[in-house]
Amino acid sequence: MAHVTPRMKNWLTGLGAHIAVASKSGIPAVVVVDSATADDDNTIRFKLSEKQVALIRSQVTENPRVAFGPGGIGSIRAAYQFKGAGRLEDNILVVAVDEIYSTKPGPEAGLRLDVLPYEQVIQFETSRWLDNGPPK
Template sequence: MKLTPRIENWIESFGVHIAIADDKGQITIIVAEKTSVDGDVVTVDLSENQRNQIEEVLSKNDYVALAPGQLGAIRAPYQLKGSAHLVNGYLEVEIAEIYCTKPGPEAGIRLDVLGYDGMQHFDESRWTDLAPVNPS
């Protein structure tokens, strides 16, 4: 599922929070600032400590959840889910599901089932900012 320009902008500008759960349901969340998007793949530059923290869990459960990071995340109400793999020190996540996390009646709406044009319309009809505003 190709991401909309708004979602791409938020992820590439502010990074992501990454949530992963082990086989006992223990959740680990890490914050990564350096990210890029290519179609439906989010690539995350992880530190060695971050890789070490999730490598074993990924070998047993490769399904992760991402959300836009930093203070700007409140204006980018998305949760992205998909399969993740460590490739040459980077985490590559192939996005399979996209949800709206905006508080209120839209919370939990699954956006990827709308198709790219539907997601684009959803973005454009609710927000006028395509680029994140970097807090100073």
């Protein structure tokens, strides 16, 4: 399982995410939320509206693969992509993150972070970004 860092959690809980699912035949759908909660180091929960649940229920049921990136200005300041297995618990989308990628433009675009030692990921973040989460 992947290890979501404090910086990643701060962006996700502070500004939410753009969450992508797809049917088994590859037709994508997206819901956008403005907050999230982090249960532990790899489980992220998103509270959805009834309409958002209706929009993605069939996809998540037939194909639990979910991808998401931080919302708002996090789309550029927190250049990560998270992937994992999603399930709906009532109106909560629970994602067990198992892959984390850097989407920072440049030579590191697509770098898989979850396979690096945790200390190296922290070093990666602190050497590249001046913030530890969204602006207050």
